[in-house]
Amino acid sequence: MKKIVLIPALAFLTIFAFISCDESDDTQIYSGDEIAYFDLTTSILLVTADNPSMDIEIVTTVATAAARTFNVSVDPSSTAMDGVDYTLASSTVTIPANEYKGVLTVNGIFDGALETGSKLVLNLTGENIAGFDTTFTLDIFKLCQSDLAxxxxxxxxxxxxxxxxxxxxxxxxxxxxxxxxxxxxxxxxxxxxxxxxxxxxxxxxxxxxxxxxxxxxxxxxxxxxxxxxxxxxxxxxxxxxxxxxxxxxxxxxxxxxxxxxxxxxxxxxx
Structure with missing residues (x-):
């Protein structure tokens, strides 16, 4: 009878210890220097006849009293062409004062976009850039919608x-x-x-x-x-x-x- 009682007790203590340890890991708080990076690193832009836009978010780990500006450049590996498949609203991204994120807007061009797709690769550069998630890849496809009936x-x-x-x-x-x-x-x-x-x-x-x-x-x-x-x-x-x-x-x-x-x-x- 003692063995039947002790086994559940041991299992309970083991589960409790595991949960306690896991909860401790989840409460870690970043306290290092400011770094910036892309919130996501890939996405898809489906370009319809109304030439849609897409916002790409750049985030930072620290909110500061002054606005910060970061540079965005097109990687040579890109197959999408500026002015043909897309246009960039700006080559910089500003994170406003007391904010954690800023946005870069990409505008699709229906007439130039390809049904087979093209690839836009962006690099985030400047001071206080993270050592990760600094490259963003956007696949651009023309989306043809036919409604002639x-x-x-x-x-x-x-x-x-x-x-x-x-x-x-x-x-x-x-x-x-x-x-x-x-x-x-x-x-x-x-x-x-x-x-x-x-x-x-x-x-x-x-x-x-x-x-x-x-x-x-x-x-x-x-x-x-x-x-x-x-x-x-x-x-x-x-x-x-x-x-x-x-x-x-x-x-x-x-x-x-x-x-x-x-x-x-x-x-x-x-």
Whole structure:
């Protein structure tokens, strides 16, 4: 019976001693000289069309009566380019008087950022810099958000079809239908020429839809493998195929290889 009582007692004393020791370790207080360092050493900036900003924090172990300024330089190992992928609001960081932290702002540039990503490496320099956490690595990625589904007023100006100069330009209402996050479909790639225009009565094309399935990748419109019964539908050579990220207007420039029809369709969101 004594062994049964003593074993739990010994275990209790051991646990108590461990907890007491651990609590003592947690109450250590820094009392050395002032040192500064990056609060975090890595992060990711996803650059959307609104050119977002990101604050990087520099912290210090001591609050002082006067403000302190530290230098931040771009490491040669960086692949991101100032003025292309990003801009720095400043090359210095100031920690205000009686404060423990300051911030450096990095501004993303959507037009220059890469979908595959680039790397910005920053070094913290100056007096009273810590011997650790003085390098910050920021991975910068372009984040393309596509949201084209909806009703559009579509005006098509034709470069060639069989009944020019009639039916040029044409304006119809058309729905852009989402297939997945970046892929869409419209029921008449010709802007109405095949479904509502003269091809319908002359060639019987008003029997059917004439879809175009296209992709929107960061405002660039493209497609492959699209056909009508007489040949391929391809991107018009030299034409604009893009989304205006400010207005949401879609421009699709198309060419039919079978008989040479071509046009530029401008989709205005409604």
């Amino acid at each position: 909806g009703m559009y007023e579509v005006t098509t100006t034709y470069g060639y079809h069989d009944f020019l100069p009639d039916y040029n330009p044409s304006t119809i209402m058309m729905e852009v239908v989402a297939i997945d996050e970046t892929t869409y479909s419209v029921y008449d790639f010709s802007g109405g020429l095949y479904t509502e225009g003269p091809y319908g009565s002359a060639y019987g094309t008003n029997c059917c839809d004439w879809p175009l399935v296209f992709s929107d990748i960061c405002g660039n419109i493209s497609w492959t493998g699209q056909t009508d019964p007489w040949g391929d539908i391809i991107l018009l050579d030299g034409g604009v195929n893009a989304v205006d990220l400010g207005t949401g207007v879609i421009t699709i420039s198309w060419y039919c290889t079978g008989y040479g029809e071509e046009g530029v369709s401008v989709y205005v969101p409604q």
